[in-house]
Amino acid sequence: METHSLQDFQDLCTFESFKGFWHYYGYGVDQQELIDREFKRIKGVTYLDHAGTTLFPESQIKGFYDDISRNVYGNPHSHNPSSRLTHDTVESVRYRILEHFNTCAEEYSVIFTSGCTAALKLVADTFPWKAASNEGPGSQFCYLTDNHTSVVGIRGVTALQGVGTVSVLPHEVERRARKPPTQTDGEECAAPHLFCYPAQSNFSGRKYPLSYVKGIQSQQLYPACEHRGRWFVLLDAACFVSCSPLDLSQYPADFVPISFYKTFGFPTGLGALLVRNEAAEVLRKTYFGGGTAAAYLVAEDYFVPKPNIVSRFEDGTISFLDIISLHHGFETLQKLTGSMLNIQLHTFGLARYTYIVLSCLCHSNGKPVAQIHCDNDFQNIAEQGAILNFNLLDCHGRTVGYSQVDKMASLFNIHIRTGCFCNTGACQYYLAISNQNVKTNLHAGHICGDSIDLIEGRPTGSIRVSFGYMSSFEDCQNFLRFVVNCFVDKPLILDQKRLTKLKSAEPMESNGQTISPSPERITPSEDAVSKEEKNNGSSHTLTNLFIYPVKSCASVEVTEWPLGPQGLLYDRLWMVVNENGVCLSQKREPKLCLIRPIICLASNTLQLQVSGMEPVTVPLETSLANSDLRTSQSKVCGDRVQTVDCGEEVSTWLSEFLGKPCRLIRQRPEFQRDMKFGPGKENCGPTALSLVNEAQFLLINRASVSFLHKHIADRYSHNEGTWHDMEQLIQRFRANLVISGQQAFAEDDWSHLTVGDTQFQVIGRCGRCQMIGVDQKSATRSQEPLRSLSECRSGKVTFGVYLAHQSARNTTAVPVLSVGARVIPRISESTNKP
Numbered sequence: 001m002e003t004h005s006l007q008d009f010q011d012l013c014t015f016e017s018f019k020g021f022w023h024y025y026g027y028g029v030d031q032q033e034l035i036d037r038e039f040k041r042i043k044g045v046t047y048l049d050h051a052g053t054t055l056f057p058e059s060q061i062k063g064f065y066d067d068i069s070r071n072v073y074g075n076p077h078s079h080n081p082s083s084r085l086t087h088d089t090v091e092s093v094r095y096r097i098l099e100h101f102n103t104c105a106e107e108y109s110v111i112f113t114s115g116c117t118a119a120l121k122l123v124a125d126t127f128p129w130k131a132a133s134n135e136g137p138g139s140q141f142c143y144l145t146d147n148h149t150s151v152v153g154i155r156g157v158t159a160l161q162g163v164g165t166v167s168v169l170p171h172e173v174e175r176r177a178r179k180p181p182t183q184t185d186g187e188e189c190a191a192p193h194l195f196c197y198p199a200q201s202n203f204s205g206r207k208y209p210l211s212y213v214k215g216i217q218s219q220q221l222y223p224a225c226e227h228r229g230r231w232f233v234l235l236d237a238a239c240f241v242s243c244s245p246l247d248l249s250q251y252p253a254d255f256v257p258i259s260f261y262k263t264f265g266f267p268t269g270l271g272a273l274l275v276r277n278e279a280a281e282v283l284r285k286t287y288f289g290g291g292t293a294a295a296y297l298v299a300e301d302y303f304v305p306k307p308n309i310v311s312r313f314e315d316g317t318i319s320f321l322d323i324i325s326l327h328h329g330f331e332t333l334q335k336l337t338g339s340m341l342n343i344q345l346h347t348f349g350l351a352r353y354t355y356i357v358l359s360c361l362c363h364s365n366g367k368p369v370a371q372i373h374c375d376n377d378f379q380n381i382a383e384q385g386a387i388l389n390f391n392l393l394d395c396h397g398r399t400v401g402y403s404q405v406d407k408m409a410s411l412f413n414i415h416i417r418t419g420c421f422c423n424t425g426a427c428q429y430y431l432a433i434s435n436q437n438v439k440t441n442l443h444a445g446h447i448c449g450d451s452i453d454l455i456e457g458r459p460t461g462s463i464r465v466s467f468g469y470m471s472s473f474e475d476c477q478n479f480l481r482f483v484v485n486c487f488v489d490k491p492l493i494l495d496q497k498r499l500t501k502l503k504s505a506e507p508m509e510s511n512g513q514t515i516s517p518s519p520e521r522i523t524p525s526e527d528a529v530s531k532e533e534k535n536n537g538s539s540h541t542l543t544n545l546f547i548y549p550v551k552s553c554a555s556v557e558v559t560e561w562p563l564g565p566q567g568l569l570y571d572r573l574w575m576v577v578n579e580n581g582v583c584l585s586q587k588r589e590p591k592l593c594l595i596r597p598i599i600c601l602a603s604n605t606l607q608l609q610v611s612g613m614e615p616v617t618v619p620l621e622t623s624l625a626n627s628d629l630r631t632s633q634s635k636v637c638g639d640r641v642q643t644v645d646c647g648e649e650v651s652t653w654l655s656e657f658l659g660k661p662c663r664l665i666r667q668r669p670e671f672q673r674d675m676k677f678g679p680g681k682e683n684c685g686p687t688a689l690s691l692v693n694e695a696q697f698l699l700i701n702r703a704s705v706s707f708l709h710k711h712i713a714d715r716y717s718h719n720e721g722t723w724h725d726m727e728q729l730i731q732r733f734r735a736n737l738v739i740s741g742q743q744a745f746a747e748d749d750w751s752h753l754t755v756g757d758t759q760f761q762v763i764g765r766c767g768r769c770q771m772i773g774v775d776q777k778s779a780t781r782s783q784e785p786l787r788s789l790s791e792c793r794s795g796k797v798t799f800g801v802y803l804a805h806q807s808a809r810n811t812t813a814v815p816v817l818s819v820g821a822r823v824i825p826r827i828s829e830s831t832n833k834p
Contacts, residue, residue: 001087005492005494005623006491006492007488008494009361009484009492009494012357012494012499013357013477013480015473018349018353018476020475020503021349021352021356021503022193022348022349022352022353022478022507022609023349024153024342024345024346024556025346026346026822027337027338027346027469028337028338029343029346031470031472031563032472032474032475033149033238034336034342034470035385035470037058038057038058038059038184038336038470039055039056039057039058039470042055042354043168044330044413045413045415045477046412046414046415046474046478046479046482047415047468047471047475047756048349048414048416048465048466048467048475048479048599049415049416049417049465049466050242050243050386050465050466050467050468051202051205051239051242051263051387051417051421051464051466052417052466053092053261053262053268054242054261054262054263054264054265054468054470055265055468055470055471056068056264056265056266056329057265057332057336057469059151059332060264060265060266060325060328060329060331060332060481061266061328062147063328063331063332063660064266064324064325064328066606066661067324067327067328067579068321068466069354069581069602070083070322070660071085071578073085073086073089073321073324074086075317076090076317076318077291077317077321078169081271081588082129082664084325085582085588086320088582088583088635088663089327089578089580090318090320090323090324091149091324091325092162092327092580092581092582092633092634092635093324093463093580094110094172094310095581095632095634095640096326096327096330096581096631096633097272097274097430098110098274098460099632100330100340100540100808101241101246101247101248101256101274101564102245102246102247102248102250103248103249103252103274104633104640105633105640106277106775107248107249107252107276107277107278108248108274108275108277108769109274109275109280109309109310110273110274110321111272111273111274111275111313111314111746112270112271112272112312112314112318112323112814113257113270113271114269114270114271114272114319115259115269115270115271116150116236116238116258116259116262116271117150117271118271119154119255119257119258119271119272119273120151120154120234120236120257121150121153121154122152122273122313122421123152123194123234123255123257123273123283123387123464124154124156124157124158125285125286126159126193126283126285126313126556127139127192127232127282127283127284127285128192128284129141129157129158129161129163129192130163130190130191130192131161131162131163132162132164136189136190136191137189137191137227137228137229138163138164138191138543139158139163139164139191139192139193139194139229140163140164140165140166140191140193140194140227141154141155141163141164141165141166141193141194141196141220142165142166142167142168142193142194142195142196142223142224143166143167143168143195143196143197144167144168144169144170144173144197144198144208144425144426145167145168145169145170145425145426145428145429145447146195146197146198146201146203146204146206146208146426146429147196147197147198147236147423147425148171148198148422148423148424149234149422149424150239150422151198151234151236151423152197152424154194154196154625154662156829159475161466162607163305166223166730167425168195168223168373170208172222173197173212173215173221173222174221174222175222176223176225177220177221177225178222178226178720179217179220179223179225180220180228185813187560189228189229189310190229190230191227191228191229191230191500192229192232192233193224193227193229193230193232193604194223194232194233194234194280195216195223195231195232195233195234196233196234196235196236196731197212197233197234197235197236198235198236198237198240199236199237199239199240199241199244199246200237200239200385200387200446201239201385201426202238202239202342202387202421202422202423203373203387203423203426203427203430203464204373204374204375204387204389204426204430205351205374205384205386205387205388205389205418205466206374206375206376206383206384207240207382207383207384207385209245209263210235210246210250210251211251211407212233213235213251213252213253215382216231216233216792217229217231217232217233217254221663224564227321228440232254232255232279232282232787233253233254233255233775234253234254234255234257235251235253235255235256236257236450237253237256237257237386237547238257238258238259238262239262239387239573240361240385240469240489241262241340241468242250242262242263242264242346243340243343243347243348243385243386243469244340244343244385245341245344245467248274249546250274253276254275254276254278254279255273255274255275255276255279256273256274256275257271257272257401258272258274259271259273260326260329261654263329264326264329264330264332264333265335266325266329267319267322267325269319269322270319270323273313273387273829274377275309275777277309280309283313285305285312285313285317288303289307289315289316289805290315290316290317291306291311291314291315291316292305292306292311292312292313292314292315292316292390293306294307300760302366321581324580325525326524327579327580327581328579331579332626333469336469337469343469344386345381345520346382346469346471347385347386347467347468347469347471348378348381348384348385348386350386350467350471350472350475350476350506351378351384351385351386351387351388351466351467352378352379352507353473353476354388354465354476354479354480355372355374355377355378356378356499356502356503357389357476357480358370358372358388358480358483359372359495359497359498359502359833360494360496360498360499360502361480361483361484361488361492361493361494361495362494362495363394363395363488363489363490363492363493364395364489364490364491364492364734365489366493367395367396367397368393368495369392369393369483369487369488369616370390370391370392370483371390371393371399372388372389372390373389373390373391373392373430373431373462374388374389377502377505378507379505379506379507379508380507380508381507381508382508386466386468386471387464387465387466387467388464388465388466389430389462389463389464390462390463391431391459391463392405392463392483392487394487394489395489398457399454399457399458399459400487401453401454402418402453402455402459402461402462402463403418403451403452404418405463405487406418406463408486409482410484412461412478412482414478414479414482416464416465417421417463417464417465418453418459418461418462418463418464418486419448419449419460419461419462420460421464422448422550424438424448427461427462431458431459431460431462432496433460433462437458441455441460446460454518457725461555463672465479468641468787478506486492490781494720500632530651539819539822539823539824540701540739540740540821540824540825541739541740541821541822541823542610542737542738542739542817542818542819542821542823542824543702543738543739543740543754543819544557544558544730544737544738544819545557545558545560545568545736545737545738545817545818545819546734546735546737546738547557547561547568547569547570547599547634547736548571548572548597548734548736549570549571549572549573549597549599549606550572550574550575550576550592550597550606550608550697551572551574551575551576551583551585551636551691552575552585552586552592552593552597552693553576553583553592553593553596553597553608554593554594554595554596554597554776555731555734555776556597556598556599558819559818559819560816560817560818560819561817562814562815562816562817563758563805563814563815563816563817565613566688566689566690566692566696567689567692567697567805568696568697568736568817569734570599570620571692571736572669572690572691572692573604573666573690573691574646574664574665574666574667574691575634575636575643575664575665575691576589576598576654576658576662576663576664576665577594577634577662577663577664577725578660578661578662579660579661580664581632581633581634581665582634582635583634583635583636583691583727584658584662584708584729585771586771586774587769587770587771589658589778589779590774590779590781591657591779592636592658592774592779593612593774593776593777593779594611594779595608595609595610595654595657596608596609596610598615598751599620599735601620604619604620604621605617605618605620606618606619606620608650608653608654608664610657613653613656613657616649616650616653618646618650618664618666619649622644622646622668622669630643630645631643631644631645631646631668633642633667634665635695636673636691636692636693637693638778639673639689641667641671641673641691641696642668642671643665643666643667643668643671644665644667645663645664645665645667646663646664646665646666646670647664648663650663651663651664652663666692672688673688673690674687674688674689675687675688675689675694675695675696675763675804681700683786686749687804687805694764694766694802695763695764695802695803695804696802696803696804696805697736697737697760697802697803697804697805698734698735698736698737698766698800698801698802698803699736699737699739699747699753699800699802699803700730700732700735700737700738700739700747700799701733701739701740701741701744701745701746701747702730702731702738702739702740702741702798703740703741703742703743703744703745703746703798704744704745704747704800705726705729705733706726706739706744706794707744707745708729708788708789708792708799709726709729709824710786711791711792712729712784712785712788715788718801728775728776728777729785731771731777732773732774732775732776732785733768733799733800735800737755737803737817739823742782745793747762747800747801747825748798748801748825749827750762750827751826751827752825752826753823753824753825753826754822754823754824755817755821755822755823756817756818756821756822757815758805758815759805760803760804760805761803761804762801762802762803763801763802763803764801764802764803765777765800765801765802766797766798766799766800766801766802767797767798768786768797768798768799769786769797770786770791772785772786772789772799773785773786799809
């Protein structure tokens with residue numbers, strides 16, 4: 001049935017009609033309100049080239065500007081404070097990227113590049129291609145014909161190395177699948193092969209099955225089933241991830257190139273290669289740039305790369321400010337949309353609606369207005385992305401040149417894309433352009449990217465509209481009205497039969513402290529104590545016990561406290577991070593020491609207090625069943641840690657006090673972080689850590705503090721009163737255990753010690769930094785005591801020793817430390833006195 005009513009079209013172009021086609025629209029707020037707030041610059045513009053680049057929101061750029069205005073970011077190859085901040089922030093961004101794709105650093109590495117094309121070239125240049133020889137078959141470079149030019153361009157590298165090339169038609173992958181060739185005894189093919197395909201066609205928006213990843217790797221699909229060897233998969237995800245979620249834990253492609261402007265709109269010129277760590281080991285890099293060498297010689301062909309995957313492949317200084325901006329891209333995208341799934345539902349709905357209406361438009365003689373290039377009816381979100389590719393036809397069925405459409409669209413401020421979109425294979429397939437046609441068109445003067453849209457009446461390219469997360473129904477409305485007003489021979493006819501069919505089809509969606517009850521404790525016999533004292537010649541007493549619930553904040557002094565699986569219960573389970581998820585310490589923010597934590601076990605709360613502000617409270621325990629909790633990854637002393645965000649209230653409180661955006665995060669309860677093994681730690685069993693730097697406990701000796709205190713007092717004798725308080729000096733070293741003693745630095749020679757009935761192993765000395773220069777009462781900095789420590793220890797800046805409680809992870813009894821407990825050290829026979 002056909003109708004000649006323009007009114008029917010007008011009724012079809014209403015939001016109510018759109019909702020009849022698709023239920024998902026927007027992100028819980030008025031879409032126009034979002035556009036007015038974040039995208040004021042597109043007022044009066046119908047932007048439909050999101051597959052080219054999406055648009056950045058204003059708050060993303062403002063957040064980035066505020067970040068780089070507040071912080072000093074230095075070259076990450078240096079080691080000064082600004083450079084360390086850059087390094088830590090960049091690492092935080094790497095983790096955020098991996099989290100976005102539902103994977104982790106144990107599985108994948110993020111290598112930053114200048115874009116998706118550079119990531120593809122990196123694979124081409126470093127893949128271990130093997131030429132065929134008498135010893136066996138060589139590598140195969142295989143790719144779908146529906147691929148971006150930058151993927152097909154890998155052929156330029158492989159051709160020079162004698163590598164076979166196979167272009168695969170999309171339908172052949174499954175149709176030609178068969179059991180992989182059997183391998184006879186003694187016959188083993190070690191040739192590495194590479195198969196490349198797009199998760200989503202940048203030409204038509206067709207989504208290819210992500211299951212191809214495992215199918216090719218296991219040699220179940222064509223062409224892998226016809227060639228023995230090891231198969232790797234490169235999944236071009238640049239177009240796909242702009243509007244769809246990608247789960248690399250389910251589809252573990254070996255190489256995944258992306259460009260970030262496709263998702264965030266900013267920055268441009270920055271991409272990444274996500275490489276599976278197992279696959280990275282086979283890559284062979286020849287050129288080496290700054291930052292990639294562990295060692296090399298100038299006058300001899302000697303070079304050893306850094307062991308870290310990322311460090312081997314990122315030549316020179318990375319674009320660190322652009323990388324830092326990605327944090328704000330992720331934050332803003334999450335805040336505005338909620339998730340990539342929401343974006344996928346929103347954008348697919350707009351594309352589906354536009355497809356249905358455009359495909360039902362007819363001229364007055366009943367001939368269709370558009371020839372749409374796709375392989376489906378936009379019914380399955382798993383098969384089709386938010387891209388619509390087509391050519392317009394006149395009432396005689398002749399193609400309207402895409403350049404003419406583009407020029408007319410510009411007059412109406414409608415932004416579209418025309419041509420072949422750097423995808424010759426798809427262009428040939430959908431437009432029926434033969435290989436000979438391509439060569440003939442070149443001789444006729446047509447090259448990629450020009451405005452020659454018709455040769456002998458045949459199209460050389462097409463028109464593409466694509467949607468982004470900020471696209472609106474009004475964009476669809478404006479585009480469809482433009483087509484009807486400019487290219488339809490009136491009166492307009494709607495193909496009602498087709499409209500009814502498509503509309504009826506069901507789319508597929510794809511220090512008040514409370515001490516815990518003391519457990520039953522076993523006291524060692526006096527004979528045992530006497531024996532230890534006799535062997536070591538001395539005993540000491542635990543004089544002070546401190547916990548630091550929030551890393552770098554003030555201490556909580558207790559008289560008795562239980563041990564947990566990671567040290568003293570609740571010691572350094574929380575930390576303050578900046579807006580980029582980088583840990584803040586007193587080295588960067590000395591005011592942290594003014595924040596006083598209070599733990600109350602009875603009410604199960606942690607309260608933060610600071611002078612002049614109302615306190616804020618968070619729960620001690622975190623339930624991951626709470627769906628509102630935001631999980632993230634951060635870094636402590638080079639270790640990746642999994643954390644949970646503690647919410648907006650405490651974030652606002654901390655940001656107000658510190659004068660910069662920051663958040664409070666807590667280590668995830670189930671996350672296990674083990675102590676690194678180094679000199680002196682080899683015999684220490686598995687030891688779980690909280691957010692501490694090196695070890696579960698830090699011990700200092702009052703005799704050592706007194707020695708240093710006297711040295712400082714002698715230096716400043718002319719300024720009486722400057723260093724009179726030894727207790728304040730103790731606070732600067734932020735120890736958990738403070739013991740009495742007679743000999744300064746005797747603890748350096750200890751290998752084990754017993755506190756009460758609890759045994760500890762000494763695992764190393766604590767190297768000190770400028771953080772001990774922060775006065776814990778005033779948050780002011782000074783050169784002392786670091787300068788005097790270096791002088792009185794002949795250049796060494798160690799003070800205190802790290803301890804591990806070996807049975808802390810798996811134990812049924814709960815040990816408790818108490819002030820006044822006897823401390824029995826054991827001297828290491830192999831230790832030399834400093």
